[in-house]
Amino acid sequence: MMIQIPRGTQDILPEQVELWHKIEEHAKALCHLFNYQEIRTPIFESTDLFQRGVGDTTDIVQKEMYTFEDRGGRSLTLRPEGTASVVRSFVENKRYGLPDQPAKFFYNGPMFRYERPQSGRMRQFTQFGVEAIGSKDPAIDAEVISLAMQFYQGLGLKKLKLVINSLGDPESRKAHKEALVNHFKPSINEFCSDCQARLEKNPLRILDCKVDHDHPLMSTAPSILDFLNDESKDYFANVRQYLDAMEIHYVVDPTLVRGLDYYNHTTFEVMGEGFGAITTLMGGGRYNGLVSELGGPESPGIGFALSIERLILALQAEKVEIGQPKPIDCFIATIGERAKQEVPVIIYNLRREGISCDQDYMDRKIKAQFKQADRLNVPFVVVIGDEEIEKGVVNVKTMETGNQQEVEIQQLASYIKEHIS
CATH class of the missing domain: 3.40.50.800 (Anticodon-binding domain)
Structure with a gap:
């Protein structure tokens, strides 16, 4: 019997590899321009890292992780994303004590999520991402967003849409959370079991629900922008001011959320066109509480992650040809x-x-x-x-x-x- 490749994975054949090399070289060269340094973390980590670092109310932790016990009875998980591992390394290696701050990293490697495979969504996929840890200056938010846009534009993509939002500071989020609970609670029985479980613990996650996204209460849910205090409004205005000065076009979308408690202030996504139902190319945001959640000092951070597989679909959709194999001499x-x-x-x-x-x-x-x-x-x-x-x-x-x-x-x-x- 012939052994076949596991579902949700792919072989990258020799005639395709040169494209991957070009993308990787472009990413490395761009990160060098921005003074981001490469970091390589383990393929598997303690399960607790992702439960705390990604959030136990997320679909990733609840449904999608590849988790196993080693011979010592320790629970380990194939990494489903890169941020938690980078922050764990930042804390464990005491990078917060170095004089050059913020610490600026990039990574590129395989991630693993057990979900229904489809175009642009694999069980093993390759993620490129950056993290800037240690600064609460809105200029670093603009820098990270500009790096993401320059990454795509430098490869020749033109059909791009940058969407941004603010989740505010903890005070703003608390007020918004109370409003969301009051909004959804009377009709929560009409929502899926996941949303019902999220209502009290993390109602912001309801807005991310794929099952109930067409429910009428979704479109009338309270906007976070209506609950931003003055400090949060100023922060978001400063980020937009930098983007305007850089002539980076964006759209403010109040429904764009990151449902984890430690996410705050800036959140953003880059969307593409013409390569299937999944149009999100990348996502990112500010996570000022994550370092302390993983045992480090209070150190604000911001980053993004993107799928190389989705990038390749976007390149194909726009008929951008790069990475033609170089012939031998x-x-x-x-x-x-x-x-x-x-x-x-x-x-x-x-x-x-x-x-x-x-x-x-x-x-x-x-x-x-x-x-x-x-x-x-x-x-x-x-x-x-x-x-x-x-x-x-x-x-x-x-x-x-x-x-x-x-x-x-x-x-x-x-x-x-x-x-x-």
Whole structure:
């Protein structure tokens, strides 16, 4: 019986990998411009980290985590997102004590959530994200948002919509929470069991519900913007002022929420068009209470995370072509047994000189070897026969022009380097 790939996962095949490399290189170069440093955290962590760091009322914790016990009886979970792990590392390694603050990180790696697979939503997916921890300056909010927009725009996407909102400070959120409870409580029996459980503990999560999103009470729910105190209003105004100065277009959406208790002030999403029902490309927000929740000092933070798989769908929808595989420099075609014996050493020496090359390993005829070279799209084919070996030369054919040049074997690397440049 053939063993198949697990549901909700995918193979990234050789012809697709170059696109992933281009995206990763773009992300690293952009983060360097913004002075964000890479951090790599474990694939699995203590389950308690995500229960506390993501929130035990969220769908992620309640329904989607891959959790298991190790041989020591410890509960471990494959990471479903990146922020909790980065903050855990920030606290555990006492990065808050370093002189350079805020601490600015980026990460890129696989995450795992058990959910119904569909286009743009996998059980194993790749997430790129950034976190800036240690500053409560609204300018850092604008910087993080601008980094996200520059990431997408730098890859050629144009159909983008930035949506922002403010969740206010704890005082504002408390007033909003009371209003939400009063709004939903009389009719809460009409909502799903998850929403009923969230009513008292975290009513903001009701606004995120996928089951009841069309319920009439959703559209009339109290807006957080009506409960912002003066400090929260000023903070949000400052963030918008920075975005306006940067000429970053945005839409304020009062329904955009982050349902965890430690999220406050700025929240944002970037939306795309034309690649399926799921249009959210990324999400982010400010989490001023998360560091202390995980055992560190009071350290405000903000970040975002995005799915590389959804990014690729958006690139395909807009017909943006990047990451075309780079061909190797040359292909060695052989005629005769003696030439075949000598070619491996010639190729070895070419590779030592930094020239990428390959040869026929299937005993093909010379015509079939040229067809293979065409499929590889190489700029040069080096033809070597027994007679050439005897003379110490090779014939180099430039595939674009059809010109052929006899070159001494000892000068082959220099010739190819010169003509490639």
